[in-house]
Amino acid sequence: MEFRHLQYFVAVAEELHFRRAAERLHIVQPALSQQIARLEEELGVRLLQRTKRHVELTAAGRVFLVEARAMLEHRDEATAAVRRAAAGSTGRLAVGFVGPAAYSVLPGVVRAFRGEYPDVDLSLHEHTTAEQLEMLAARQLDVGFVRLPSAAEGLELEQVLSEPICVVLPAGHPLDNRPKGAPLEVTELRGEGFVVVPRSREALVFDRIVALCHGAGFSPRVVQEAQQVHAIIGLVAAGMGIALVPDSMRALRRPGVVYRSLPPSSNTAVGTGLAWRREEESPIVEPFVRIVRALAKNQVDGATSARP
Incomplete structure (x- = not known):
């Protein structure tokens, strides 16, 4: 049984007319009749009662209509979920941060990201810089706000904040x-x-x-x-x-x-940077990095315009 067989049956069951169902599906009526007959043969039950004048659902057909609609709806939901995951708009993102970041860059980033990607499960974990670098390498974190200067093989690092x-x-x-x-x-x-x-x-x-x-x-x-x-x-x-x-x-x-x-x-400035894996496969990381970059740029532009 294929999803198209379910679509064919639902169309006939809703139209109760093979010609109108065929037009709705953009196929010829004989082909539709053959597919419904094959579906009934596979299930071993009669789904439709046919006469020359009208089509009716059997008791089994009424039950199968409910299930067929549910299966098609679930397929559509699953397809949408997969596409959202591929686009980075759903899934899970583990974010590490050093403690002071919770008083500076982190709150704005979290608000902006959750506003744009509400379906992503965002989990926050406070750790030292060294701990975060290890956890990123072990894929226990996806991104991390760390102290700069830092260096670790296989990681990208960008400064997002410099403060006295x-x-x-x-x-x-x-x-x-x-x-x-x-x-x-x-x-x-x-x-x-x-x-x-x-x-x-x-x-x-x-x-x-x-x-x-x-x-x-x-x-x-x-x-x-x-x-x-x-x-x-x-x-x-x-x-x-x-x-x-x-x-x-x-x-x-x-x-x-x-x-x-x-x-x-x-000369007392200390830097906070964002770290993530250079060969990152998760599609959720890229939009997070984009949001952090935008907020960091706005902060720099605001500080520049505020200078006398």
Whole structure:
């Protein structure tokens, strides 16, 4: 039995007239009659009661009409689903991200992607840069927002965000004694206790902080480590020390801390990039990359137009 046999039967059952059904199907009437007869022979039941004047459905024919319509509808749904999957508009996409990306680029990307591709099952996974690179290679992630610079064989990497590092101080700290918005010099952080992410977890961020301090003539005195940036900010609020974090973390408006900028001349920018496999087969990755690129470009254009 083929799907065309079901289509032939449904047309005859709905028209209850072989000539009109044949015209609807764009085939000749004798061929249609032969195909219906073969279908009945294959099923071993009579589906239609024929006379010279009219055609009627038998009891078996009425049951088969319901099933035939359901099978044709399921075929159409399956075909549409396959085509959506091939076009990247359905399926599953696993996205990795470093914690601070949840306060910067990630929310806008997720909103835009889900708005354009609502049928894609989007799953988000927070991991370090090193963990994401390994998971991408193992095909446990499809794309990942990682710290730059990073390098891994077989992966594409594009910068999507560059943001300065800012200082987090406990409220009432002696360095919080200047007009709001006035920057701190890195040299003023000498002698302070630093709360940091362990180098074993985020080497790029740790090394950037150390390099900033060395450039100002001192080594940071690490007094406490924490695995997540939001935990670092909580420890600063508790008075454990100060911290250097990506500027996007200002969005975490936690009581008990203040954020202070560093001078642009201190060269404090840290980069966030999008990583995906170079030989990617999933059709869903390409539209995700396209959306990220568009949002990153809009952000750069907006920042440029905002400059005096």
